[in-house]
Amino acid sequence: MNTGQRVVIGVDSSTQATKAVAVDVESGEVLAEGRAAHTVNGTGGARESDPEQWWSAFTEAVAATGYADRAAAVAVGGQQHGLVALDADGRPVHPALLWNDTRSAPQAAALTERLGRDAWAERTGSVPTAAFTVAKWAWLREHHPEAAARTAAVRLPHDYLTGRLTGSGTTDRGDASGTGWWGEHGYDKEILDLVGLDRALLPEVVEPGRAAGAVRAGSPLPEGIPVAAGTGDNMAAALGLGLEPGLPVVSLGTSGTAYAVTRGRPADRSGTVAGFADASGRWLPLACTLNCTLAVDRIAALLGRDRADVEPGGTAVVLPFLDGERTPDLPYASGLLHGLRHDTTPGQLLQAAYDGAAHALLTALDDVLRHGGEAADDAPILLIGGGARGTAWQDTVRRLSGRAVRIPRAAELVALGAAAQAAGLLTGEEPAAVARRWGTTDGPLLDPLPRDDEALARIADTLLRAGRLFEGPGR
Ligand SMILES: Nc1ncnc2c1ncn2[C@@H]1O[C@H](COP(=O)(O)OP(=O)(O)O)[C@@H](O)[C@H]1O
Numbered sequence: 001m002n003t004g005q006r007v008v009i010g011v012d013s014s015t016q017a018t019k020a021v022a023v024d025v026e027s028g029e030v031l032a033e034g035r036a037a038h039t040v041n042g043t044g045g046a047r048e049s050d051p052e053q054w055w056s057a058f059t060e061a062v063a064a065t066g067y068a069d070r071a072a073a074v075a076v077g078g079q080q081h082g083l084v085a086l087d088a089d090g091r092p093v094h095p096a097l098l099w100n101d102t103r104s105a106p107q108a109a110a111l112t113e114r115l116g117r118d119a120w121a122e123r124t125g126s127v128p129t130a131a132f133t134v135a136k137w138a139w140l141r142e143h144h145p146e147a148a149a150r151t152a153a154v155r156l157p158h159d160y161l162t163g164r165l166t167g168s169g170t171t172d173r174g175d176a177s178g179t180g181w182w183g184e185h186g187y188d189k190e191i192l193d194l195v196g197l198d199r200a201l202l203p204e205v206v207e208p209g210r211a212a213g214a215v216r217a218g219s220p221l222p223e224g225i226p227v228a229a230g231t232g233d234n235m236a237a238a239l240g241l242g243l244e245p246g247l248p249v250v251s252l253g254t255s256g257t258a259y260a261v262t263r264g265r266p267a268d269r270s271g272t273v274a275g276f277a278d279a280s281g282r283w284l285p286l287a288c289t290l291n292c293t294l295a296v297d298r299i300a301a302l303l304g305r306d307r308a309d310v311e312p313g314g315t316a317v318v319l320p321f322l323d324g325e326r327t328p329d330l331p332y333a334s335g336l337l338h339g340l341r342h343d344t345t346p347g348q349l350l351q352a353a354y355d356g357a358a359h360a361l362l363t364a365l366d367d368v369l370r371h372g373g374e375a376a377d378d379a380p381i382l383l384i385g386g387g388a389r390g391t392a393w394q395d396t397v398r399r400l401s402g403r404a405v406r407i408p409r410a411a412e413l414v415a416l417g418a419a420a421q422a423a424g425l426l427t428g429e430e431p432a433a434v435a436r437r438w439g440t441t442d443g444p445l446l447d448p449l450p451r452d453d454e455a456l457a458r459i460a461d462t463l464l465r466a467g468r469l470f471e472g473p474g475r
């Protein structure tokens with residue numbers, strides 16, 4: 001063992017699992033990884049998890065690295081938007097309402113109507129959809145008023161875990177920007193009043209580069225080591241990639257996301273692009289879909305095929321909106337198959353599911369770059385998340401974007417971003433600079449394929465004509 005070696009732990013508490021990496025601060029070598037799964041409960045539009053289970057998974061994944069007792073600093077990246085409402089003893093008053101829970105769609109629509117799209121985009125950077133915490137809090141108040149009344153603290157998933165480590169209520173600008181009640185100048189009192197939420201229930205927003213606190217007793221980590229602010233998982237991945245303005249990222253996981261770091265503050269009144277803050281003082285315009293790898297894997301299973309077993313050609317369109325959809329904003333949608341012919345093959349249907357899942361992300365990419373004002377038309381896409389390992393996903397992104405694609409060899413970029421934030425506390429460097437020094441984007445560059453405008457047009461046309469099939473109750 002190298003006794004002078006400094007090790008940090010970075011954690012990704014995502015929808016399906018917690019992943020932890022132990023990283024050498026100097027070289028960036030990932031020394032060990034740990035993982036523990038979560039349960040997501042709910043049918044129809046409901047998606048809930050037990051925050052206590054996140055904490056158990058956190059301790060299990062961190063301990064599984066084998067480096068917990070040697071860690072010099074730690075940070076947590078977490079799934080965005082989830083509502084964790086705690087009572088005065090720090091216990092959840094209700095299971096956490098996750099980012100992909102669409103029951104809050106009516107509340108999002110009512111809130112959007114109340115202030116108007118322009119005001120939301122101007123004040124918070126985003127027009128709220130069902131994903132945003134503000135809509136979830138409004139849903140909780142409406143459907144479980146007794147739980148809302150008992151709430152003494154409102155947290156996001158990464159705030160909850162950071163709070164379990166430090167004993168303090170903290171968040172950061174990146175994750176706060178996904179709530180719908182935070183703007184460039186802090187919490188928005190008028191929006192909080194609109195949803196009857198007391199500012200005193202919210203965590204302190206820790207400045208980039210500052211610590212959230214120190215580890216207290218009761219975790220596998222050494223007492224007293226610094227805990228960095230942490231952030232939302234997409235912001236953590238941006239740190240983990242050492243992202244510079246103009247470089248587009250597409251992440252293929254439970255959610256699909258397309259984003260870039262920008263110097264300008266985005267404000268898209270159409271709502272396609274969310275104007276998130278990043279974790280370092282810049283911005284992170286981002287488009288997010290609810291149906292990505294899980295939906296395509298489900299369709300492969302229905303077809304009885306391996307997920308890589310795709311075939312080109314045909315006229316079928318699959319809109320794999322198994323969970324409703326957020327981009328486009330169709331929370332009541334379900335999956336749709338159109339354009340089936342006698343000669344359509346199962347492999348073509350599976351390819352159509354990949355195309356349908358990638359379509360919204362890749363068409364939103366230009367908007368993402370434009371809304372931050374730093375478009376680089378021919379920059380390669382950095383392709384990350386579990387799906388980036390699959391050749392069918394890689395080829396779909398190349399064919400529907402017309403861009404080259406780089407596949408970073410580093411797999412756990414959210415956890416690595418959290419590790420870079422923790423390392424930055426020790427070395428005084430910017431976390432993104434730490435990640436660049438670690439060479440986290442190294443990996444193969446795949447050439448672009450000619451953009452398949454025909455497939456894109458076919459999907460766009462089906463979406464347009466499906467119209468009322470995707471509408472919800474009362475529309
Ligand atoms: N080799 C692969 N090819 C295609 N998809 C993959 C591959 N390996 C993992 N996946 C997909 O990656 C998903 C998990 O991605 P990940 O980014 O870890 O998820 P999360 O969003 O929960 O962090 C799984 O749903 C799985 O379908």
Ligand SMILES: O=C(CO)[C@@H](O)[C@H](O)COP(=O)(O)O
Pocket residue numbers: 014015016078079080081099131178232233234253254255256257288
């Ligand atoms: O809601 C969003 C982004 O706005 C999602 O990207 C969540 O942050 C969940 O991510 P994963 O579980 O897919 O990592």
